[in-house]
Amino acid sequence: MLSERRLEVLRAIVQDYVGTEEPVGSKALTERHRLGVSPATVRNDMAVLEDEGYIAQPHTSAGRIPTDKGYRLFVDRLAGVKPLSGAERRAIQNFMDGAVDLDDVVGRTVRLLAQLTRQVAVVQYPSLTRSTVRHVELLALSPSRVMLVLITDTGRVEQRMVDCPGPVGETALADLRARLNSRVVGRRFSDVPQLVQDLPESFETDERGTVSAVLATLLETLVEETEERLMIGGTANLTRFVHDFPLTIRPVLEALEEQVVLLKLLGEAKDSGMTVRIGHEIAHEGLNSTSVVAVGYGSGDEAVAKLGVVGPTRMDYPGTMGAVRAVARYVGQILAES
Amino acid sequence: MLSERRLEVLRAIVQDYVGTEEPVGSKALTERHRLGVSPATVRNDMAVLEDEGYIAQPHTSAGRIPTDKGYRLFVDRLAGVKPLSGAERRAIQNFMDGAVDLDDVVGRTVRLLAQLTRQVAVVQYPSLTRSTVRHVELLALSPSRVMLVLITDTGRVEQRMVDCPGPVGETALADLRARLNSRVVGRRFSDVPQLVQDLPESFETDERGTVSAVLATLLETLVEETEERLMIGGTANLTRFVHDFPLTIRPVLEALEEQVVLLKLLGEAKDSGMTVRIGHEIAHEGLNSTSVVAVGYGSGDEAVAKLGVVGPTRMDYPGTMGAVRAVARYVGQILAES
DNA sequence: TCTGGCACTCGCGACAGTTGAGTGCCAAGG
């Protein structure tokens, strides 16, 4: 167990290092923080902190920098979440209001988050797993081709082509549309399969093929679209660290293009509350020298998706966490209103 | 007017510089190309080329590198378009086949192009200005709210909410849907406004408000969606030049996030045929040290959108142009089939 | 017009010397 003062020293090291981006020494620490002790004492504390693995020296005659473990302790026990200023809150509101479209909401969110945190922002599209069906529309495009349009309560629209085994009558299609909607509208995606299970049986034999084809496509869409999409922005912010890591930027950009990686990363985050993953806590190799701050957001009580930022492990955690949380809340509100 | 041999020297310089990424000197040139003359002669030619502004020296005792003007001459008169290898063609086909969705087509295209050229790829979503209407669907979500869904022949689906002045009957809606579709299906977006102009008059007085509201939203959607979206990929490729331009990468990333800039850039490209913009020919400041190779693509004879790559002015123009052209053709085919 | 020769330029890497921030350790004092 570390004494109170040693924790204070660690906090000071993290804060200074985040600010200056340079290894911090004992003398500088005592000058910039009112620790009430001399540099020599701080040196002893630093030696202990280093033994415990919270800080490290890049080379022998240099100051200390926090390790991943040090940052972890910092965010868990030393850092609060810094609330945004009034001006920032107003900026969020101005920026988010006037979004017309789901795409627009996500797009604005990602730009906003990138701008506030000056880091790379990642926003997952609202998930469909907990979404409900608002409407299913069927359109005959040609005698044996039907377009299926699925509209969700989060404002998302998905369309699929259905090739039917035989010609489809307009009345039969209207019938199917009506019966299908009466069963699934307002229901959760996860409930849909069993709700429509016995639907084909209630149709005439010669139309069952069509009904089955349509249902198959619908279920497929529900499953496929559960695989989430996401939007990223603010990649230019990576270059702020290019003098530190000219080499590190490439794997990060590559990882950002692999949506699978990011989705997995967001998926690992807790459903509620904020999750911070630091450096090597991230499984993906290219992101080993970055940290991810993620949080769920949603229109109601439940989180429907996640959003967050990716930045260097040396980031302003309290500020970043504050921004991420505030943005998530706002997006939730916007989604709830629409 | 430059002599044939001097053009040959310029071509050799461009090719060598693109390959080695280092300023090329007279001796190295004669060794790697069969110019049939001595280094001294080449030096004289180089002096002339430098006077004319086609090449420049980074510093006094260094080799020459092409200027923007030099690259311009190269692509205009010296470079052909290098066709792709059979293996590459097959790779394109494998990669593009199996796209299910418009999003998927665009996504695959952008990844493919980035991979083939090892540069940043930009793909514009198929434009709606020349698209035709495949279907317009109207769904009553609540007594006075209607959802309008527009489906285009390029497979794109757009939806908008319409708040109606009064309650809307299901039969009236069906009537409107039928009449609207009979007028606009198969017609071009640009023709739609005049085709629906007199539609409200043919309805009962108490329904004209609703009809007008729906039409207004429809026309608005057509206009709004003419503002294009685009997808970019392969930004990690920018880091290949980070040792050259550690400083240049940031404005490029910033420009890439400004979709407006990119859309303008693509918009400036010729509708048919390939357009190459080199260095300072690009108005946007951040992209002054990059080149853009763009080409239109489409499902029929007309181009419905553009795609291209952004890379350093020092790029392999023949190869890049070949890849861009080939990909554009394939995407055109895919779109025509679906 | 081309070519070989020659003097000149200048970026670059190697090397050595100096500086200074930072450290670890120790002995003395509270």
Added chain:
DNA sequence: CCTTGGCACTCAACTGTCGCGAGTGCCAGA
């Protein structure tokens, strides 16, 4: 037992010098 000032030590970073070599421009001769 903790804190503190002192002291010797380490080592990255900076500076200045120097030689190398690629590359150039110019010129006289073929």
